[in-house]
Amino acid sequence: MFPLKDADMGAFTFCASALPHDVCGSNGLPLTPNSIKILGRFQILKTITHPRLCQYVDISRGKHERLVVVAEHCERSLEDLLRERKPVSYTKVxxxxxxxxxxxxxxxxxxxVHRALSPHNILLxxxxxxxLAKFGLYHMTAHGDDVDFPIGYPSYLAPEVIAQGIFKTTDHVPSEKPLxxxxxxxxxSLGIILFELCVGRKLFQSLDISERLKFLLTLGCVDDTITVLSEEHGCLDIIKELPENVINILKKCLTFHPSKRPTPDELMKDQVFSEVSPLYTPFIKPASLFSSSLRCADLTLPEDIDDLCKEDTDSDHLAERSIEEVYYLWCLAGGDLEKELTNKEIIRSKPPICTLPNFLFEDGESFGQDRDRSSLLDDTTVTLSLCQLRNRLKDVGGEAFYPLLEDDQSNLPHSNSNNELSAAATLPLIIRERDTEYQLNRIVLFDRLLKAYPYKKNQIWKEARVDIPPLMRGLTWAALLGVEGAIHAKYDAIDKDTPIPTDRQIEVDIPxxxxxxxxxxxxxxxAKFRRVLKAWVVSHPDLVYWQGLDSLCAPFLYLNFNNEALAYACMSAFIPKYLYNFFLKDNSHVIQEYLTVFSQMIAFHDPELSNHLNEIGFIPDLYAIPWFLTMFTHVFPLHKIFHLWDTLLLGNSSFPFCIGVAILQQLRDRLLANGFNECILLFSDLPEIDIERCVRESVNLFCWTPKSATYRQHAQPPKPTSESSAVRSSAPYFSVDCTDPPKTDLSRESITLNDLKSEVSPRISAEDLIDLCELTVTGHFKTPTKKTKSSKPKLLVVDIRNSEDFLRGHIAGSINIPFSAAFTAEGELNQGPYTTMLHNFKGKVIVIVGHVAKHTTEFAAHLVKMKYPRVCILDGGINKIKPxxxxxxPSPQI
Known part of the structure; x- marks a missing residue:
């Protein structure tokens, strides 16, 4: 979008036609209100940017089918020139x-097509x-079909438009519908306006509307429209004095028969503009972020570079931001569209009694109701005052609009010199997103970082860990998912029109x-849903459409509503990362492995809850498949998904497990108090979940989870990458990277699904154990570091081999609890010197090490039964550590 510069923001309102309440469509569902149809069509207008067009910004839907449109606005128009009552110079014309x-x-x-050209809609x-203003009214209302007023002004409508009259789709069978x-x-319309400018006054002022229309239709009987109009309005002398090229323009524009009238494109190439056209440079739309074109191709520097360094104390930095950003900040600063229009009496509220069709008094006398004027178009545009916003930002320095990207510390909100901004960074996310000053800083920063993508990809990751401004969320998600290249060419090359078997299921799911x-x-x-989903299905022939894919598509489509290619690209990058092979024709083995790992994660983080759910038979298969198949988009509304995915995209493919455990922990008390039937009912209508708490706890769980504990055989193979660390928390000893490490000799080995299901606790790799023991590398392997007095052990290794094997060699700091003597017949832990040690480490990570897999599995299961959290098994046992x-x-005692 263009910067606001010297323009204003304006708002105008109109009402869509109301539909009957008792009528359903062919699919049996209620009819879509006309206001929602208009709202959907409006969106494409926001992408149309040109120096000669007023930029559309937003549309909001209110009560009683009312719509309020926000767009760029200028106070002056051609109407002001006509009010001067004198001809405009032919050069100006x-x-x-x-x-x-x-x-x-x-x-x-x-x-x-504009269709509503008039002097007051041509702004200066x-x-x-x-x-040009209000050029989208004809498009967004489906050529006037969705409103109760005509689009256009009688004095300026073309004869063919007048001849076909006002029509509705319901008034005509398809074959009779006028074009x-x-x-x-x-x-x-332009010809009539130019004629008025040449003569210095409006035409048809002495005629009512019906007479104007009749007169315009009679012009088809004459050869020279210009002469007839001049004689009718007594301005023939003025017209005769006009230069020949102006007369030619008027004649070409006011050609009665449309077949002989030129189009705007043809007229611009006409010789009549040979003197004017060289004064204008062709408009070239800047390259988008994801394209094959160079984004810096059209950058220019001023002739005197020193001008860039001069400090202008009167600079209006806000005016340099895009109109979309300014409007977003205006809303945050307390802007209210309906209030602005109500204050100007554009919107008038009526008591309910006044909306009845008529009044009937006791004597039988009744009074009819005049036509409700609110259903007609009042095309007054109200200028939105920016005073409140500017006052809110008066203390924001100019440097906030131009952050130094190379200075790592200056970009973080908590290091900003402004104390209020620093304090805002510590507030809950919902408050930060409504803080005008904070959002200004974040929007400017992300805008600059995204323009430098992919060069600044690592810094985008770093800033996204703080938070993502809602206005920049769509592009930021694309950057986090690594979308690059000419995405539009790839999307356009996909056949989205040829019927395929999946079409029927897509049609059923979308509504x-x-x-x-x-x-x-x-x-x-x-329609956009259908195209994006079909593009994904067609472009992934090895995968199939499963119910839930539409829910996965929804967040990306919402954020990139006017950029289907980007929505498709984001979705195509998201699914392999988090849902690898979930959409195979036979995905049962993938789903079962996923759910089994999730069960182990519940046992790892909350053994008491895990024990209870297993006892009542409430397994993840009964509730968690929609969670993971749709990455929670099926169970949460979009506004919660945005906050959830802001963090999800920073984690690797194991992060969804932590989200699932965090959700269960919010419902923990109710789950522990209920049986199977009550739990089924609880999840059939999931209670309200605090998403901010869920995200916070998910990150904590993620950082407490060893990387290999969530290993899955059917996960996406790891790729070498230079991406920086993603989510970290205050947990002192886990630094979890966003990518899975490449496989080595110390990595986890694959096991069968049946073996995986037989284990309550997760396995961890020898690599993770070495990392958790804080061992440092010497040669190819690692040795223990020297610990200071203040450092505390961060995990406990329990070696369950017999004492003789333990004495022959064991991991430094581990304790020996022989499996054969560890538990009583009742399953309780035998009392001994290690009992206190185990109790002291309850809540820390406990790694069970042995050389018989069955023993380590049973030992870990016993500890889980005793409600010991964070219990895991060393994959491969002690044999993995020996090499x-x-x-x-131990040294022999003397």
Whole structure:
């Protein structure tokens, strides 16, 4: 988007047609309200940026089908020139005509017709250049089908538009439906406006609307429209004095028959603009973040570089930000669209009694109700004041708008010199997202980092660990997922039109996917859903569509509603990372392994809860499949998914296990107090989950979990990467990388699914054990570091071999509890000197080491039964450690 610069933001409102409440569509579902249809079609208008067009910013839906549109606005328009009641110079007329045609030509390239051209919709910026306003009204209302008022103004409508009249889709069978207006209808409207500028006054002022329309239709009987209009309005002398090129423009624009009238593109190439066109440089839209074009190709520096270094105390830094950012901050600073329009009396509330069809008094006299004016269009645009926002940001220094990316410390909010900003960084996320100053700093920072992507990829990761500003979430997620390259060319090359067997299931699933959201429930949203999902299915022939894929698509589509290619690219990068092989035709082995590892994670972090759920038979197969198959998008609304995935994308493929355990722990008390049937009912309608707490606890669980404890045979094979560490917490001895390490001789070995299911506690690799014991590398292996007096052991290694084997060599710091004498017949731990040691380490990581796999599994299971958390087994037993040379032998006592 262009920077706000000297423009303003404006808002206008209208109401969509109301639909009957007792009518359903062909699918048996209630009809989609017209206001939601308009809201969906509006979104594409936000992507149309051109110097001759007012930038659309946002649309909001209120009560009674009311819509409020926010767009760039200028106070002056051609209406002001006509109020001066004097002809405009022919040079100015030529420039205005060419600039309007520039805007119309760009709209036509995007398949949009203005249809509402009038002097007050052709605005003038502070430099006197044209900006077309309300060009999207005809498009967003489905050519006027979804509103109760006509699109356009009678004096400026083309004859062919007048001839077809006002129509609704329901009024015509498909074969009789009139064609929508084309680009040539705007050329006629432009001709009338130019004619008015040439003569210095409006036409048809003495005629009512019906007479104006009749007069315009009679122009088809004459050869010279210009002469007839001039004679009718007594300005023939003025027209005769106009230069020939101006007359030619008027004649070409006011050609009665559309077949002979030029389009805006044809008219711009006409010789009549030979003197004007060289004054304008062609508009080149800047390259997008993900494209094959160079984003720096059109960058220019001022002739005098010293101008960049001069400090301008009067600089309006806010005006340099995009209008989208300014509007977002305006809303955070307390901006209220309906309040602004109500204050200007554009929106008027009525008592309910006044909305009845008529009044009936005791004497039988009744009074009819006039037509409700609220259903008609009041095209007044109210300028939104930025005073409140500027006052809120008055203490923000200019350096906040231009952060130094190379200075690592200056980018973090908690190191900012502003005390209030530093304090805001420690507040809950929901508060930070509503703090105007904090969001300004984060938006500016992320905007600059994303423009430097992928060069600044590591710094984007680092800042995302603090938080992600909602306005920048879509692009930031794409960066975190490593999306790169010409994504649009790849997406466009996919066949999304040829019917495939999956089409039917997609059609069934979409109307049930996050339909509480107005954007995704719109027909436009459904169409985008279909294309993105079908593109994924077609481009992954080895995978199949499973129910739940639509829910996975929803967050990406919502954040990239106007960029289907980016939504598809993000989804295509997300699924292999977190749901590798989940969408195979036969995915049972993948799902079963996943759920088994999840069961072990529950036992690892919360053995008491694990014991209870196993006793009542409430296994993850009964509730967790929708969690992981959709990465929780099926169970949480979008606003919670955004906060959850902000952190999920920073973790590796094991992070979802921690989210699942965190959810169970929030429901812990209710689960422990209930039996099987009550738990089933509890999960059939999942209670409210505190997502911020869930994220916080998930990170803590993630950092307490050894990397190899969540090893899965069917996970995505690890790839070499230079990505930096992702999520870390205050847990002192886990630094978890976002990627899985490559396999070595000390890594975990694959075991059968049956063996995995037989083990309650997870296995960890020898690599992890060495890391957890704080061993340092010497040669190819590691040796224990010298510990200071203040350092405390961070885990306990329990060696369950017999005493003789233990004395021949064991891991430094481990204790020996022989398996044969560890437990009583009742399953209780035998009392001994090691009992106190075990109790002291309860809550720390306890690693069971032995040389018989069955014994280590049973020993770990006994500890879990005794509610010892964080119990795990060394994969491969003591034999995995022997080749490293790290086993120690106690010195003989003298």
């Amino acid at each position: 030529l420039c205005i005509a060419f600039e309007v045609l520039q805007g119309l030509q760009y709209l036509n390239k995007h398949g949009i 910026d502070r430099k006197g250049h044209v900006k 929508p207006s084309g680009p040539k209808s705007d050329v006629w 049930r996917c996050h339909q509480y959201d107005e954007l995704l429930s719109s027909p436009e949203g459904h 490293t040379g790290l086993l120690t032998v």
